[in-house]
Amino acid sequence: MICTEKLPVPPVLGGAIQTYISGVLPYVGKSHQITVLGISDPSLPDQEVIEGVNYVRIPGKIFEIYRDGVSRYVASNQFDLIHIFNRPLLVLPVRNAAPRSRITLSMHNDMFNPEKIPPEEAKAALNEVTNIVTVSNYVGDVIRGLYPQESAGKLTTIYSGVDSGRFLPGNDPKMQKIRNQIRKEHGLENKTVILFAGRVSQNKGVDRLVRAIPALSKKHKDLALVIVGSNWFSQDIVTDYVAYVRALAKKLDIPVVTTGFVEPNNIQNWFAAADLFVCTSIWQEPLARVHYEAMAAGLPIVTTARGGNPEVIEAGGNGLVVENPEDPNCFEEKVAAILSDKNQMKKMGERGRSLAVTKYNWERVGNEVLRVWGRRASTR
DSSP states (O other): OBOOSSSOSSOTTOOHHHHHHHHHHHHHTTTSOOEEEEEOOTTSOSEEEETTEEEEEEOOSSHHHHHHHHHHHHHTSOOSEEEEESOGGGHHHHHHHOTTSEEEEEESSOTTSTTTSOHHHHHHHHHHOSEEEESSHHHHHHHHHHOHHHHTTTEEEOOOOOOTTTSOOTTSTTTHHHHHHHHHHTTOTTOEEEEEESOOSGGGOHHHHHHHHHHHHHHSSSEEEEEEBOSBTTBOOOOHHHHHHHHHHHTOSSOEEEEESOOGGGHHHHHHHOSEEEOOOOSOOSOOTHHHHHHHTTOOEEEESSTTGGGGOOBTTTEEEESOTTOHHHHHHHHHHHHTOHHHHHHHHHHHHHHHHHTSOHHHHHHHHHHHHTOOOOOO
16 A cells, blocks of 8 residues: 555544554455555654554655655565555656556546646556546546546545544533533633634635634634644744634634644544534535544534535535535624524534444545455446
8 A cells, every 4th residue: 555755644643544544454464464664754764564564655846856765665565556645656666667567556646637647648547547536526536527438437436434422512421521611711711612623725715714703603603613624744934824724713712723734643632622614625625534524523514516525415414515615604604593493413423424434434445445446347
């Protein structure tokens, strides 16, 4: 399994792909001898075996350096199947290094867009892979639209998962103390806490939520806003956009907490401290994994009709969808609709939790990956 060059595995610095790989390993590792290739990190050894999985970490956060290191390692070892994550540009180098291995490709973003990979290389890469796994129908549809012939019969959507034993509702006995402590420390007691968690960047659009708050706070008393995240994984740089969001937040007449980067192993505590989750993405998001985490934490969700995000929302079941996320008024409308009916709000949270436990669990994801690995021939 070959991760990207951005962040290490296990996800000590976060990352959706890194979390996905770690989530499925206990299940796929039962029946296969697994090596995980990933980027090196000062906090991790260059090679180690954890629970039977061989981790090999390669230097080079620059793609070309990482690509060459991956190719050298693959060429000097033998693998029946190679599963590449989100890097179609790695397919041909890996194929050259391992001419007999089957290749599966997982797509978590729109990495087949022509500005990311030349069309001729994209076609050649697709012809080399046996299967393509996508995290949402949206991602698969983009590939199908760009390269219908080369992707025919190869695409499978496998929705991601969440550790519902770690992400727990705030009223769970394991989380009540943590919830109360966070709320007390940050002046959130007796407040209805609206949570955003994600990168604080323009395409994530959290300023729209901040701008929706004045109208919301007129209708609903005792609101508070928590913005969890930084400009980039494990970084806390105050970009122009981060400064803009904080300046907007300072003008609000409700409590606002901006946490900056939160360690991945602590993020569940902020979900447990919240009452409602809002994803404000204005770009075509493949499908943000915060949706799964919010569901597991028993939070009703307001998300946007962009990319794959609405695919995990049952309208009125576990959340509501904002059709025009450019407009702060649309967030105000959907958040107000949930806040105005406490009984519905509770039911939405419970439905989300039920979906996380029964449908969006890592065992299901692992088993679906195993089924894809078991397909030996693609339909061309």
